[in-house]
Amino acid sequence: MLSxxxxxFxxxxxxxxxxxxxxxxxxVYDSNTKVEKLDFVHQITGWRYKYDYPGRHFLKSKLPRLHKGVKIFNERKLSHIFEKExxxxAPDVVQSFALQPAAYPILDVMKKYPKIKWILSAWGNDLYYRQQTGIDDILNIKQTLPEIDFLFTDCKRDMLVARSLGFKGKELGVFPGGGGYDLEYYAQFRVPFKNRNIILIKGYESHLGRCNKILEAVCYLKKxxxxxxxxxxxxxxxxEEFIKQKQLDNWENFNFFGKIPNIEVLKYMGRSLIYIGNSxxxxxxNTLLEAIVMGAFPIQSNPGDATREIINPEQNGFLIDDPEDSNRIARLIKRAIELPELRQQAIAYNDKFIRPTLNRNLVVNQVVNKYKFIQDNLEN
Structure with a gap:
């Protein structure tokens, strides 16, 4: 496994x-850290630097140009280490988690060993976004996908995208990127509907994330x-800068958190009326699935119609059709808070039809069977 x-993962x-x-x-990026929960896995770390010299982090932050020059001579290439390992x-199968970090760099090596089967787990923006970003990504995708023997995706959309871009192997199915959820354990953090008073917002703002458009919508709805x-x-x-600019930090009912542990996110979701994610x-x-597990009413962006595979608008959540339109996002938030019966019905629907499909034991059994299928097809 490369990830x-x-x-x-x-x-x-x-x-x-x-x-x-x-x-x-x-x-693949060598955090040089052993993961305790994966104590049953042989973990290959500490491979990246020939010399982990004193002051490397200082050089990287204070003298980036010099660091870049030293880096050329001091870093080992992933493809070289991968081939050595x-x-x-001598594995039966190689599995890459995401194209860019874990598949492109080893393509030439995998071509040299065609008898070794290759699995790709496509994550998030792996296929849908990268097909639109320019000729280099398209070339990489179209060169890599025909070499892949088996494919996991986290949505049906990406299975279709993969086929259109050259994937000819066997489909292993659609599963949550991190597997399922321990519903019984997380149930302890779910508070009753009537006791919920939080509107929870994912703070994802980047070249893809559009949290600030949600916050802009919030500004229209202060009252x-x-x-x-x-x-x-x-x-x-x-x-953080946008919050200060809009003076949201002066609102008594507004709280901002940076990176927090996933279990804390789930606890907040278990106390939330509404969860909003936008990109x-x-x-x-994954946060949409976690919101459903924890009983929050979801309002989620819908790029390429992937989210529509889970959310049917007005039935079990709302879809943001234009992630750049804060006015439309504001209307969705306003509608959600004004219709408690719709929210309650949506949560009941999700609890009955969506949440059970995310059960950890169920997903584990399905995934293990997929690996058994791979094992049975090693000679084909």
Whole structure:
């Protein structure tokens, strides 16, 4: 397995803990950190630097041009390390988690060993966004996908996109990027509908995230929202600056948090009336699934119609059709707070039809069966 250091990857891999597979993980960016919950996995870390010399972090922050020059000579290439480990381990299967960090860099190596099967787990913006970003990404995608033997995606949309861009292998199905959720454990953090008073906002602002458009919408609704607690989580400097600019930090009912542990996010969701996430590109957002698990009414952007695979507007949530239009987002928020019966019916629908499909045990059984299918097809 090749992946960046990621909780989604850890949660996915944990699904194989009680199987008889022998698993190796090559940390593609080399955090040089062993992950305790993956103690059943052979973890390949500490490979990136020839010399982890004193002052490297200082040089990187204070003298970036010099650091860049030193880096050329001091860093080992992922493809070289991967091939070395491939020869040592002689695996039946290689699995890449996301195209850009974990598949493109090893393409030439995998072509040299065609008998070794190759799985891709496509995450988030892996296919839908990258197909639109320019000729380099398109070329990389179209060169890589025909070499992939098996494909996991987190939404149906991306399976279709993969086919259109050259994937000819076997589809393994659509699963949450981090596997399922322990519904019984998380149920303890769900408070009754009548006791919820939080509007929770994902603070994702970047070339893809559009949290500030949600906050702009919030500014239009100061009077309507005065009796609710507004919480932004996972926000960065762009979000913080926008909050100060709009003086949202002066609102008594407004709270801003930077990066917080995922369990804290889930606890907030368990106390939230409404969850809002907004971006111009994504697969199936994990935070949307977490909101459904925790009983919050979801308002979520819908790039490429991926979110519509889960959310049917007016039935079990609202979709943001234009992530750049703060006026339309404001209308959705206003409608959601004015219709408590609709919210309650939506949560009841999600609890009955969507939440059970995210059960960890159910997903684990399905995923383990997919790996059994791969095992049965190794010679084909």
């Amino acid at each position: 960046m250091f990621s909780n989604h 850890f949660n996915w891999t944990e699904q194989l803990k009680d199987t008889d597979h022998e698993i190796y993980w090559l940390d 491939l020869k040592r381990i 309507e929202l005065q009796n609710y607690e507004l919480i932004v989580f996972g926000g960065n400097k762009r979000v 111009i590109s994504d697969g199936m957002p």
